[in-house]
Amino acid sequence: MDLQIRKLKAIEYLINLQDEKILNKIEETIIEYKDSDSKVIKPFSKTQLITRAKRANKDYSMGKFKTQEQIETDSDNW
Numbered sequence: 907m908d909l910q911i912r913k914l915k916a917i918e919y920l921i922n923l924q925d926e927k928i929l930n931k932i933e934e935t936i937i938e939y940k941d942s943d944s945k946v947i948k949p950f951s952k953t954q955l956i957t958r959a960k961r962a963n964k965d966y967s968m969g970k971f972k973t974q975e976q977i978e979t980d981s982d983n984w
Contacts, residue, residue: 920932
């Protein structure tokens with residue numbers, strides 16, 4: 907389902923909504939989102955990327971990593 911259809915369905919839901927508690931929750935969520943910096947995505951600087959890559963290489967050399975199979979097993983156990 908594309909974004910426009912989802913938006914229209916949400917609007918339709920809101921128009922028909924009769925429960926004020928649910929509407930209050932929706933409004934609170936919208937306000938929290940607007941007030942937060944979560945919608946601002948800042949790219950890493952070149953220095954940050956290099957630092958992260960060096961740390962990842964060091965961790966790998968020290969055996970601090972998981973295989974794909976280990977991650978899949980972990981996620982199956984969530």
